[in-house]
Amino acid sequence: MSANQADFPIAAMARVLGVSESGYHAWRTRPPSARASEDKMLLKRVRTVHASSRETYGSPRVHAELRADGERHGRKRIARLMRGAGLTGASRRRKGVTTTRRDKEARPAPDLVDRDFTAAGPNRLWVADITFVPTTNGFMYLAVVLDAWSRKIVGWSMANHLRTELVLDALEMAIGQRRPANVIHHSDQGSQYTSLAFGGRCLEAGVRPSMGSVGDAYDNAMCESFFATLEGELLERRRFASQAEAKMACFSFIEGWYNPVRLHSALGYRSPMTYEATMEAAIAEA
Secondary structure: OOHHHOOOOOHHHHHHOOOOOOHHHHHOOOOOOOHHHHHHHHHHHHHHHHHHHHOOHHHHHHHHHHHHHOOOOOOHHHHHHHHHOOOOOOOOOOOOOOOOEEOOOOOOOOOOOOOOOOOOOOEEEEEEEEEEEOOOOEEEEEEEEEEEEOOEEEEEEOOOOOOOHHHHHHHHHHHHOOOOOEEEEEEEHHHHHHHHHHHHHHHOOOOOOEOOOOOOHHHHHHHHHHHHHHHHHHOOOOOOOHHHHHHHHHHHHHHHHOOOOOEEEOOOOOOOHHHHEEEEHHHOOO
């Protein structure tokens, strides 16, 4: 009625809708309920959390962020407010481009994981893979090394080629940052990982190569999960005018968002770096 009062008399609309004119005016002047006022204040907090997540969080992560700040609200209430305000999380769609080419002449490493991606501590199990990043100047390729214990990206590199140097650079970053002892490095059987150069560097560093079976997505589901997050929260939402811009965006995503800030349901809604710090502090106190 309020929206149409410039075109129709209130009395006429009240008669058509079967309500009293006095009841409408009483409703107009009635102050909002306590619940409505609380929802309005809560929605402001929800908008802040959603915006600070680069507009990627859905209701479960917004709910977890608010709980971490000491606020106690039902998840369904958060979902209702977000739905009403049109706030949504990022999707996790994946598009396929071949980044793995097997060298039939190379001998793959044994499978030391057998689909068991649990790790009792840091630098026990790393998983690695390659994905593509489209730009207006052609594809860039991103190689990552992820610690299965904390889901932290401990090594990564980008290049406009798929040569062995791509995965070697990611491995070097992981070795330099973590100084592992006898860590398992699990990947697919791509030619980059079965190359003599990669195997030799693993041997020098005391890294134990492991490779899953050919064509089995479950053998590297943890890396695929990260790539789906990258796709939904960055690549689907931006178009890169240059390869340098794409590299800077991936740097910002990994080092400025994914590792230190983004909440992971598998980590009790903590970021990889927060999870590692919390676990290490607990071990030190024990």
